[in-house]
Amino acid sequence: MSLQQVLMVCTISFCGTFLNPACILSLNFLITFGPPGTSLHIGGKRPSDPSNDRPIALTSCLCKTLKRMMDDRDRLVHVLESRNLLSKGLRIALGAFRTSPIKSLYAEAGECSLKHRRTKLAFNYVMKLKSLPRNPCHDIVFEAQLSDFSADSKSGLDFIANTFEHIKNAKININTIDNQYVQCPPPWEELHVHVDISLTKQKKEDTSEVAYRKEFYRIKEKLSNHYAVNTDGSKLQEKVATAAFFPERPDRSKATRMREGTSVFNAEIKGIALALTEMKKSSLNTIKAFLYSNSLSRLQAIQSKNFKVKDIWRLYNLIRKCPQNVHISFAWIPAHDGIRGNENVDKRAKAALNRAPSSGKLICWSDLKAKVNAYIHTVWKENWDAQGTNKLHEVLPTLGEDLS
Template sequence: MTSFDNSHPAKAAVNDTFIFDYYSKNVKRKPFSITARDFLAQNKFSTEYIYRYSECPCPPWHIEKSLVKTQLQDKISKKDLPHLIKSEAEILIDSEYSKHLQIFTDGSKDPHGNTSCAYVVPELKIKKGFKLPNYISIFMSELMAIFVSLLWLEDFKPIKTVIFVDSLSALQAIRAPIFKVKNQILYDIHLILTSLKKGGSEIIFEWIPSHVGVMGNESADLQAKNALNLDNCIDFIPLFKEDIKTVCKNFLKNSWQKDWETNKDRSLFKIIDKVNFQINIPNLTREKETITLQIKNRIYWTK
């Protein structure tokens, strides 16, 4: 209930202070939303940007169904050679979408957490990249790339358009029934698509594989990577539940790293100077992991 917006009738009936007072006495039953809000506040992260679930902005039956295709998924696999995958993708583009305005979108995230999105329109030589907040996940960056391309389509309004996306998860989210949507960006995408369709535009989403040399996709990928270095950032994107987990994990890892660097026992630090949530030596039993760690710390007696 704490994740609902203020217009929700149940939220209006229950005061926030009541919820916090109740769970302060029941720490073991505290829900994730309250735990995350407290943790983010302790780490000086503004909680006003946390997304609150809201209802569909218009009656769901007014939303036009999105046309999402994944034809190549049945024709290719990861085991296929890249040049064969590229050939299948180019055949699809030339045979079915030669008369459509073609748009390619992509999202990007580097190892440092910087995030961006981009779209390109090869026919019109349009290339647009946007810097996104660091807390945005790669899934959200893919949706944002689609969203900003649709904003451009609202002004241009072509008759036939195909948007090529290399993220299956993003397309599956768009294709899912409207009652399963829990993301404001998806609501916005559906509303723009409905408006364009009622205006006479035909919008098709088509999945294409990434990093196989398809020219438009490679151009969008390059544009997204270049946008990682931009100074101006889109800052109206709320913090979603999945992104909150990432932010909390990064806070914990940074705090752990600081403690690790100031620890008095430096013998293991000389071997492993960076902390990691993953086990460095996989496929070991708990006993062998303990012995390995004791050997690294020089506290294990060998015969």
């Protein structure tokens, strides 16, 4: 096969990294097939900027294209397998022998096969689509009968039946996925929320607890007319809980346990929502509240108005719906530095881990990615463990854990 023929089939770009310390190299294949201009980037990356994910927007006219990508029998796989392009790329990256089995190359590189990566991509697509009921493909995928998908492979949708089978085997309940549709507020309704992260200027490794407490009380003294509220989230294995603590009114403090698998980031945002909901019930004439949190990432998301995170949008809606006499600000404080309110809310969040999970709480689809990765890794491990005669299996019985 000539170089020109190879270039006609695929373009190889060295823009990532195989998880192999001996050889830092990666091959991202951009396969072009069918009519001119029809192309897919397998890694889901934007070729001009490989560091950023490019979401796949699927409409009915692209069903057959995605089907080609998902189906093991499609032309995409035959292009790779018939010309051994994938195995050749792995051999170059790993410096392997020509006779090394391809499954050994996958294990050595810490990269699962294209089949498993396509399954993972299908998982993520179906879960994200479930969170977007207004998407044109939502009804096609979730309201049609599975028999309709598998009855005619030419429909371009039979890959959905396989994906749902994997979802069932992974024991993922997609009915618990929250609606992530966001309609950003118009410019004239945007709120400016004050977020104080001045304490981050001091490096934690170079700052003592006493210095942090001193600086915190200096800030608090300036806000003597403000109502203090502490929020926090806690996680222990699969258990996740959140809490909101009112130092001046401990009886009004709230704590709840989230669904298993919820990320700490989303749990901490729920803690802020608990505090805001409770403050809306206040009978005080005027409330100037300062919400203290030890999660810098969520405060930065609030500050940047990252409405791609549905819960950030909900927080702004809660603030907007608060009475005019309620004024909300946020501030970052370090965790586990002896600040009384922060320690109290941390204890309440940990205590809530022992409660029964709330059945009414829904989960963000992205929080289920960890379960998807674990399932794909389990399937890959089962295939690898079946290689009893493979010499590498004796040396490398455990596969790499990183599937991101």
